[in-house]
Amino acid sequence: MSENTQFGFLHSFLRPRILGDNAAQAWVMRPAAAASGELVEMDDVRRAYPGYDWADPNLNLQTFSRMFGTLEPGKIGYMYFFGRGVGTTSPSDYTPLFRLESIATSLATVQSDGAVHYKAGQIILFLDWNTGEVLDSWRNPYTNEVCEVFHYRDHPLGYTVDHARPEKRYTDDRDRVSVDPTADSSRGRPVTWHFRKNWAFGENFSATKIKTRLDPQVWRRESVGDYWTTFEHYQWQAKIEEIADPSIPQIKSFRGDFQTFKPWDPWMMMDQRPGKIFQQKTVMNIDNFDAVPRHVMAYVEKHMAQYLDLSAVPAKAFKLNDQHYQELRKPAAAPSQNNSGNR
Amino acid sequence: MIGSAIEQMSTAIARGPGRRAALAGLFGGAAAMAAMGSASSRAATSMDDVRRQYPNFDWDSPEANQRILTRLYATMEPGKTSYLYFFGRGVGTTGPDDYTPLFRMESIAAVRAFPLGNGKIRYFSGQVILFLDWATGKVLDWWKNPYTEEVCEVFHYRDHPVDYTADPNNPAARYSDPTDNGNRRRGLIWNFRKDTAYGDAFVQTKIKNRLDPREWPRESIGEYWTTFEHYQWQGKIAEIVDESLASVPSMYGDVQTFKPFEPWMLMGQRPGKVFQQKSIMKIDGLHQIPRHVADYIEKNLAQYLDLSDIPEGAYKLNDEHYRETHKPKPAKSG
Numbered sequence: 159m160s161e162n163t164q165f166g167f168l169h170s171f172l173r174p175r176i177l178g179d180n181a182a183q184a185w186v187m188r189p190a191a192a193a194s195g196e197l198v199e200m201d202d203v204r205r206a207y208p209g210y211d212w213a214d215p216n217l218n219l220q221t222f223s224r225m226f227g228t229l230e231p232g233k234i235g236y237m238y239f240f241g242r243g244v245g246t247t248s249p250s251d252y253t254p255l256f257r258l259e260s261i262a263t264s265l266a267t268v269q270s271d272g273a274v275h276y277k278a279g280q281i282i283l284f285l286d287w288n289t290g291e292v293l294d295s296w297r298n299p300y301t302n303e304v305c306e307v308f309h310y311r312d313h314p315l316g317y318t319v320d321h322a323r324p325e326k327r328y329t330d331d332r333d334r335v336s337v338d339p340t341a342d343s344s345r346g347r348p349v350t351w352h353f354r355k356n357w358a359f360g361e362n363f364s365a366t367k368i369k370t371r372l373d374p375q376v377w378r379r380e381s382v383g384d385y386w387t388t389f390e391h392y393q394w395q396a397k398i399e400e401i402a403d404p405s406i407p408q409i410k411s412f413r414g415d416f417q418t419f420k421p422w423d424p425w426m427m428m429d430q431r432p433g434k435i436f437q438q439k440t441v442m443n444i445d446n447f448d449a450v451p452r453h454v455m456a457y458v459e460k461h462m463a464q465y466l467d468l469s470a471v472p473a474k475a476f477k478l479n480d481q482h483y484q485e486l487r488k489p490a491a492a493p494s495q496n497n498s499g500n501r
Numbered sequence: 502m503i504g505s506a507i508e509q510m511s512t513a514i515a516r517g518p519g520r521r522a523a524l525a526g527l528f529g530g531a532a533a534m535a536a537m538g539s540a541s542s543r544a545a546t547s548m549d550d551v552r553r554q555y556p557n558f559d560w561d562s563p564e565a566n567q568r569i570l571t572r573l574y575a576t577m578e579p580g581k582t583s584y585l586y587f588f589g590r591g592v593g594t595t596g597p598d599d600y601t602p603l604f605r606m607e608s609i610a611a612v613r614a615f616p617l618g619n620g621k622i623r624y625f626s627g628q629v630i631l632f633l634d635w636a637t638g639k640v641l642d643w644w645k646n647p648y649t650e651e652v653c654e655v656f657h658y659r660d661h662p663v664d665y666t667a668d669p670n671n672p673a674a675r676y677s678d679p680t681d682n683g684n685r686r687r688g689l690i691w692n693f694r695k696d697t698a699y700g701d702a703f704v705q706t707k708i709k710n711r712l713d714p715r716e717w718p719r720e721s722i723g724e725y726w727t728t729f730e731h732y733q734w735q736g737k738i739a740e741i742v743d744e745s746l747a748s749v750p751s752m753y754g755d756v757q758t759f760k761p762f763e764p765w766m767l768m769g770q771r772p773g774k775v776f777q778q779k780s781i782m783k784i785d786g787l788h789q790i791p792r793h794v795a796d797y798i799e800k801n802l803a804q805y806l807d808l809s810d811i812p813e814g815a816y817k818l819n820d821e822h823y824r825e826t827h828k829p830k831p832a833k834s835g
Contacts, residue, residue, distance in 0.1 A: 196789050240692060242701075242731070249594060249774045252729040252759065254703075352588065355782060355789055361590075365600070389600040391590070391778055393755075415755040417778055419600065434597045438731055438757055440699060449695050451546045 197353045203398060210402035215321040216272035218349050221401055223274050225394055225412035226443065227264040234468060235408065237262040238450060239416070241439035242287070245300065246419075247432060253299050255435060257285040259292075259454045260310075261447075263466045273320030277471040279313035281462045283454060284423075292457045298426055300433075303493050308425040311482055313465040316475040357411075358401050361393040371480040372424055379490045380424035380483070389434075390418040394441075414441030424483050427490060545693045551738060558742040563669035564620035566689045569700075569741060571622055573734050574783075575612040576748035582808055583748060585610040586790055587756070589779035590635070593648065594759070595772060601647050603775060605633040607794045608658075609784075611806040621668045625811040627661035629802045631794060632763075640797045646766055656765040659822055661805040662815040697751075698741055701733040711820040712764055719830045720764035726820070729774075730758040734781075754781035764823050767830065 197203050200212065211217055220229060227235025239260045245253040262280035269275060284293045284307050293307045352359040366388045374381035397411040416439040422428040423435070447455050458466070545551045548560065559565040568577060575583040587608045593601035610628035617623055632641050632655050641655045692699040706728040714721035737751040756779040762768040763775070787795035798806070 198789065198791050238694075240694070240699075244731075247597060249596065249759070249772050250727070252705075354586075354588070354780075355784070359780060363602075387598070389592075391592075393778070393780065395780070413753075415778075415780065417757050419597070432597050436757075438733070438755075440694075440733065440735075440755075442694065444695070449544045449546065 197356060197398060199353065200351065203353055203358075203402075207398065207402040210404070212351060217404065219272070219274055219319060219321060220268065220404065221409070222394075223266045223268075223276075224401075224404075224407060224409045225396055225414075226262075226441075227266050228408040228443075229266055229268060230407040231267070232265070233407075235264045235266065236444045236446070237264070237441065238444045239414075239439040239441040241416075241437055243284075244436045244438075245422075246434055246436050247300075251433075252436070254287045255299070256287055256293065256296065257290060258437065258439065259283045259285060259451070260439075261450065261458065261466060263468055265468050265471075269318070269320075271320070271322075273318050273322075275318045275473070276315070277468045277473075278315040278317075279465045279468060279471070280311070280315075281313075281458065281465050282310035283457060283462075284309060285454075290451075290453075292453065296426075298428070300431070301427065301493070303427055305425050305427050308423070308483055308487065309462060310423070310479045311462060311465040312478050313482075314468075314471040314475040314477055316471050316473045353398065356398055357395050358398045359393060359395045361391065364388070364390045364392070366390070371478075371484055374430060377424065377484075377489045379427045379429055379492070380487075381430070382421040382424075382428070383430050386421050386480070388418060388420045390416070390420075392416050408443060410443070412443055415439070416441055424480070424487075427493070544695050545738065547693065548691060551691075551693055551698070555738070555742040558744075560689075560691060567620065567622055567667060567669040568616075568744070569689070570734075571614050571616075572741070572744075572747065572749045573736055573752045574754075575614050575624070577614060577616060578747040579615050580613055581747075582611055582613050584784050584786070584806075585612060585781060586784040587754075587779040587781040588790075589756075589777055591632075592776045592778075593762075594774055594776050595648075599773075600776070602635050603647070604635055604641065604644065605638055606777065606779070607631045607633060607790065608779075609787075609790070609798060609806060611808050613808050617666070620670065621666050623664070623666040625808045626663045626665075627805045627808060628659065628663075629798060629805050630658035631797060631802075632657060633794075638791070638793075640793065644766075646768070648768065648771070651767060653765050653767050656763070656823055656827070657802060658763070658819045659802060659805040660818045661822075662808075662811040662817055664811050664813060664815045693738065696737055696739065697735050698738045699733065699735045701731065704728070704730045704732065706730070711818075711824055714770055717764070717824075717829045718832045719767045719769050720823070720827070721770070722761040722764075722768065723770050726761055728758060728760045730756070730760075732756050748783065750783075752783055755779065756781060764820065764827075 197206055203212070223229050223235075226237050239258070241258045243255040243258055245251065245255050247253075260280065260282040262278065264276050264278040267275045284296065285291060286293055292309075295304050296307050297304050349360055349362070352361075366386070368386045370381055370384060370386045372381040374383050392414065393416070394412060394414045396409045396413070400406055400409045400411050416437070418437045418439070419434040420437060421434065422431070442449075444450070447458075450458075545554060551560070552558075571577055574585055587606070589606050591603040591606055593599065593603050595601075608628060608630040610626060613625040615623040615625075632644065633639060634641055640657075643652055644655050645652050689700050689702070706726070708726045710721055710724055710726045712721040714723050732754065733756065734752060734754040736749040736753075740746055740749045740751055756777070758777045758779070759774040760777060761775070762771070762773060784790065787799065
């Protein structure tokens, strides 16, 4: 659910003091290498682009918005990813589950204080591991049960990301916590930038714990338990020269590699079996839907277009997939003998 | 073992049409085309689109796949040394709710390819992986194990010398694709988005561990060294289809692997893996990587990247180096 509030995960590590990690590496400088013109340290980049402040939290926030969407006023940005989902219940279990195709839309507005308000929506389709067909039903390799697929949707979303005032759902509410698990404090750590071959690489680790809306007492087969917990690693990269030019509203060279460990989806009927879906995703921004495989777009246009429509999204809204599931499905009964089996 | 990554990824190369045919039919079917307009007005998103644009390029044969992998990860120029670089993170996982930050990683692999003329390609390779402090990025000499609180002496990873031949029609037995139901007959799967081709391979490795757990009770993870690995690579379509380019300049890879604990971590036979996330690219030299990493490699590990004198058939991996340079630690008392 975390990247599905596309910019919500930023709360876990944005904070007023943002530094590059390469300060720690400044103790070694090799003049010959520095003279080569390669930008591999923060000091190299600062010398090459003295007008851009990589430590400015507002600029970093806007960089994310320029990568994952666009800052052109009133223009909708499209983020797209494709990838795979692999089940893991132990360090020796890696079970292929499905492919993933996702589109997210966002409308970003920079506030006078540097914060950014977003209206957004996202869908994730589940596809057959081998053929890439969009799934209607799916045979669970753990239980052998045939499950009716519920493609993921978050919509409507209206929220503000402000490094100085993190949203309560990611901080104060004990039932909704998203933090960087690798930081010393509970409130994240600076953005880490790496520079290689004229590209800037940034990353974030995020662990989210949210009270699930699907009460395991009611949704015994669908719910993963009282809490929905994740471990997520987001990495993004773009050409340094594009990032360092804030006048460019969208960073075209952006590409992302996301790896996440997320709970089972409710339609998988995993009950409260321990485990996670390891998801690997390749992320990019797109100008239009032509970049998306046709059968995926055909399915989206027919069945899920409303979850990408931002025309009537309120300024404050936060309706996630579990709420949609709760509204559209009823708790499943125990599986019949001829539809399931234990592996 | 990114130095032998080409051998590992060759596991996914087909001897038959495998899944490609199903994908081509699905993505390029007439009904879909009619619904969405002509391909000429759209970006290439299917194999059919790309075949129309580049009708003479062979995406299918195992031999062509082997050449593509070599041009992505190294160079087809016979005997020329190329350098593959990655940086990333290692996170410990002992179960679905454990994700423990361990260290950063910086790695260089040197590779020389020798096309043999029958589709097979012989490779010489060497690789080092440095372990660095998670927070500061300093190269580690010592490391405090977050699972045991023990301070461990770090042994930076090295595979060298390595000489192997990848036969695209006969993948090495030590590697398998866990997703193809054991038939070893699927091809590289390509996804096309915008102007870029994306390929991926899942690889499962099971190798007899040279560190016998009875002799190395604290260092050995058990009888076998087992992994689950996902390799993804990408390159501009226009560069991949241009075979006059011995090496694909735009290559970029992201790799996610679940690998056993390192021997120097002294984890014994505790179940678990190191989840590694890596960003991979080719480099021209050490001037393109962080200076303190280049300095450390030049001073301490340069010999493992030297491919000038590789004995025929050599396949010396990190566990053998560890065994030669260390003695087993006694089991912990109590």
